[in-house]
Amino acid sequence: MLAKGQPVPIAGTDDEPFSILADDGTIRPGTDAPEIPDEQALKLYRGMLQVRLVDDRMMKLQRQGRLGFYMLSMGEEATHFGGAYPLRMSDWCFPSYREPGVFFWRGYSIKDYVNQLHGNIEDPVKGRQMPVHHSANWLNMVSISSPVGTQIPQAVGLAMGAKISKKDDVSLVYFGEGATSTGQFHVAMNFAGVFKAPCILFCRNNGWAISTPGNKQTASKSIAIKALAYGMPGIRVDGNDLLAIIAVMQDAVARARAGEGPTLIEAVTYRRGGHSSSDDPSAYRDPSEPKEWEAKDPLERWRRHLESRKLWTQELHDKYSQEITEELMACVKAAGELGNPAPETLFDDVFAELPPHLEEQKAEMMSRPRPKPAHGGH
Amino acid sequence: MARLSYREALNQAMCEEMERDDSIFLMGEEVGHYQGAYKVSQGMLQKFGEKRVIDTPIAECGFVGVGIGAAMTGLRPIIELMTWNFSLVAIDQIVNNAAKIRLMSGGQFKMPVVFRGPGGAAGQLGAQHSQALEYMYANVPGLKVVMPSTPADAKGLLKMAIRDDDPVIFIEGERLYGVQGEVPDGDVVVPLGKADVKREGTDCTIVSWSKMLTVALEAAEVLAKENISVEVVDPRTIKPLDGETIYQSVRKTNRCVVVEEGHGFSNVGAEIVARVQRNCFDDLDAPIERVHRMEIPMPYAANLEAMITPDVPRIIAAVKRVMYLPESKPESKPQSKVE
Ligand SMILES: Cc1ncc(C[n+]2csc(CCOP(=O)(O)OP(=O)(O)O)c2C)c(N)n1
Ligand SMILES: [Mg+2]
Numbered sequence: 001m002l003a004k005g006q007p008v009p010i011a012g013t014d015d016e017p018f019s020i021l022a023d024d025g026t027i028r029p030g031t032d033a034p035e036i037p038d039e040q041a042l043k044l045y046r047g048m049l050q051v052r053l054v055d056d057r058m059m060k061l062q063r064q065g066r067l068g069f070y071m072l073s074m075g076e077e078a079t080h081f082g083g084a085y086p087l088r089m090s091d092w093c094f095p096s097y098r099e100p101g102v103f104f105w106r107g108y109s110i111k112d113y114v115n116q117l118h119g120n121i122e123d124p125v126k127g128r129q130m131p132v133h134h135s136a137n138w139l140n141m142v143s144i145s146s147p148v149g150t151q152i153p154q155a156v157g158l159a160m161g162a163k164i165s166k167k168d169d170v171s172l173v174y175f176g177e178g179a180t181s182t183g184q185f186h187v188a189m190n191f192a193g194v195f196k197a198p199c200i201l202f203c204r205n206n207g208w209a210i211s212t213p214g215n216k217q218t219a220s221k222s223i224a225i226k227a228l229a230y231g232m233p234g235i236r237v238d239g240n241d242l243l244a245i246i247a248v249m250q251d252a253v254a255r256a257r258a259g260e261g262p263t264l265i266e267a268v269t270y271r272r273g274g275h276s277s278s279d280d281p282s283a284y285r286d287p288s289e290p291k292e293w294e295a296k297d298p299l300e301r302w303r304r305h306l307e308s309r310k311l312w313t314q315e316l317h318d319k320y321s322q323e324i325t326e327e328l329m330a331c332v333k334a335a336g337e338l339g340n341p342a343p344e345t346l347f348d349d350v351f352a353e354l355p356p357h358l359e360e361q362k363a364e365m366m367s368r369p370r371p372k373p374a375h376g377g378h
Numbered sequence: 379m380a381r382l383s384y385r386e387a388l389n390q391a392m393c394e395e396m397e398r399d400d401s402i403f404l405m406g407e408e409v410g411h412y413q414g415a416y417k418v419s420q421g422m423l424q425k426f427g428e429k430r431v432i433d434t435p436i437a438e439c440g441f442v443g444v445g446i447g448a449a450m451t452g453l454r455p456i457i458e459l460m461t462w463n464f465s466l467v468a469i470d471q472i473v474n475n476a477a478k479i480r481l482m483s484g485g486q487f488k489m490p491v492v493f494r495g496p497g498g499a500a501g502q503l504g505a506q507h508s509q510a511l512e513y514m515y516a517n518v519p520g521l522k523v524v525m526p527s528t529p530a531d532a533k534g535l536l537k538m539a540i541r542d543d544d545p546v547i548f549i550e551g552e553r554l555y556g557v558q559g560e561v562p563d564g565d566v567v568v569p570l571g572k573a574d575v576k577r578e579g580t581d582c583t584i585v586s587w588s589k590m591l592t593v594a595l596e597a598a599e600v601l602a603k604e605n606i607s608v609e610v611v612d613p614r615t616i617k618p619l620d621g622e623t624i625y626q627s628v629r630k631t632n633r634c635v636v637v638e639e640g641h642g643f644s645n646v647g648a649e650i651v652a653r654v655q656r657n658c659f660d661d662l663d664a665p666i667e668r669v670h671r672m673e674i675p676m677p678y679a680a681n682l683e684a685m686i687t688p689d690v691p692r693i694i695a696a697v698k699r700v701m702y703l704p705e706s707k708p709e710s711k712p713q714s715k716v717e
Binding site: 119123147178181212218283340343346347358369371 | 407408411436437440463467503505506678680686687695
């Protein structure tokens with residue numbers, strides 16, 4: 001682990017990613033594992049389980065034509081909770097589209113989540129954005145952007161702002177390994193380094209960007225090694241090992257709060273599902289590959305860990321499953337019954353106040369017959 | 379003649395041109411192994427190999443700039459953008475460079491590059507995925523802007539765009555890829571800068587392009603049942619714009635409605651209106667009408683999206699206004715809070 005005040009090594013760039021939990025859930029000898037209190041350890045388990053169950057249900061709804069679009073995070077749940085757990089609520093998070101667990105951990109309800117996917121009247125973003133593009137200002141979670149990588153410099157800006165305002169808040173930004181090819185990533189890394197921004201740049205390296213494998217995205221040995229050129233530590237961590245992610249995050253957060261600057265974290269994991277509901281990965285990758293990663297499932301590894309701590313029981317698991325499923329089914333039912341946002345809301349939020357030209361267009365629109373939607377989903 | 383989809387027609391155009399000229403290559407995200415995000419490049423990697431069908435890392439400013447560099451050496455790159463929305467990442471390369479290099483070098487370098495991909499709304503994709511950006515590129519001196527609406531035009535225009543020695547912004551209709559139509563066999567081209575009358579009529583001219591052209595044709599069909607004869611003109615190339623074909627039509631019908639998918643302000647429709655009023659002032663029997671998207675970033679909810687997008691009833695209403703005919707009664711007035 002990195003010690004405060006010492007020169008910071010570029011850890012794990014060539015070798016195996018940093019890991020604390022062995023496959024059987026026990027702590028590897030000689031590693032310095034963070035203490036997670038029992039109650040929190042169980043809450044983390046319940047959270048990862050919730051993402052798994054919600055994902056499964058939402059994908060089914062998409063297949064039934066009830067949702068236009070969906071994106072799974074199956075197998076990557078540890079990156080959500082490992083990133084979110086070490087933050088405090090005054091810290092900020094800049095998510096990409098594949099970290100619902102961060103929203104849940106910070107208090108976003110299943111109800112909010114399901115309503116956003118439906119774009120109905122209770123959708124927190126008022127039917128404005130595609131499914132999985134959440135926004136929760138009240139949780140210090142910013143609006144998710146579709147163009148890959150745009151959130152990375154913005155997170156650096158938030159961190160620089162915190163520094164200017166003399167707060168010790170940090171920002172955490174998520175992105176995939178594909179996003180490290182964008183200009184956005186590189187300018188963000190450079191700014192973070194130059195300004196010693198209290199920012200944690202968290203790359204979920206899940207091996208694939210739609211059909212493009214990681215080795216066609218970069219010729220460097222790892223993502224973490226890129227940190228070297230920008231003057232910050234780069235850490236490669238096992239992305240399916242919740243405890244290891246928490247450990248490196250805690251360290252990065254402590255350094256950021258102490259004014260020691262940014263950290264790049266590369267969490268090595270795997271996208272077990274398709275890129276989105278519109279994608280069929282069997283067209284471009286060997287089906288044995290996701291199978292192999294099933295054996296490294298982050299939820300199962302954490303379960304074994306809890307079992308080794310005598311915290312996990314089948315009854316507890318069943319209780320969690322049942323609670324989550326009941327809440328989820330109630331939200332799904334309610335979401336389907338809620339109507340869509342009213343047409344007159346369309347003109348809200350384009351500007352702080354409705355300017356004359358939009359007032360005119362609104363009046364014109366409201367005076368004409370209401371069209372039928374031309375399509376349902378895509 | 380063969381019956382092809384718009385997608386297949388584009389694919390044929392690229393394949394035929396690449397067989398004819400080996401300085402042409404295709405590059406972009408997911409164009410090779412994945413066969414294209416919209417399957418436009420189906421089979422091309424297998425046919426031409428990895429040197430000529432190139433999958434790239436996710437970096438529009440990267441592969442757009444790379445394409446420009448290759449074009450400066452005389453190659454003829456076809457650069458596929460997964461959607462024109464993502465071209466905004468590469469705007470410096472396109473606007474500050476591709477459009478200006480011939481001029482800035484005093485004519486030393488030509489820029490035979492085609493940037494192509496889908497534009498416009500595809501249905502419930504939200505604000506960042508549904509933009510109609512032709513107005514932006516049409517505003518830049520040095521860029522040609524082409525927007526085919528049928529499979530035959532798609533093929534003929536893409537072939538000409540590839541052969542053109544200037545940078546061409548080739549915007550495909552995201553909702554047209556599956557549309558079928560007759561496409562002439564073999565090397566049949568459609569010249570850039572030449573409009574096409576897609577339906578003949580005598581009472582009113584509608585000017586429209588890409589996906590909206592198909593909506594305008596539907597409206598014309600409905601109006602025909604009411605004995606209103608609409609002529610529909612498809613510019614096909616936004617820039618250079620073939621004004622003459624439009625003026626000829628307006629001189630015949632004396633009325634004009636311009637229908638476009640994007641927002642109204644500063645859009646291509648405004649340019650067409652300005653030119654028609656200048657060139658056909660004495661022929662016009664009514665002020666020219668425009669139908670376009672409301673000036674709001676595209677929402678997601680299907681009901682909201684439909685409210686702000688030009689559709690058949692809005693086009694019919696505009697035609698009736700320029701003909702001083704009463705509008706048909708609305709079936710329902712939108713009043714309730716929730717729908
Ligand atoms: C600027 C831009 N170009 C292309 C896309 C299309 N696109 C959406 S997601 C994606 C892959 C991203 O991969 P990665 O960053 O690894 O994230 P992952 O999906 O694996 O979580 C691409 C190419 C986009 N959204 N934005
Ligand atoms: Mg990825």
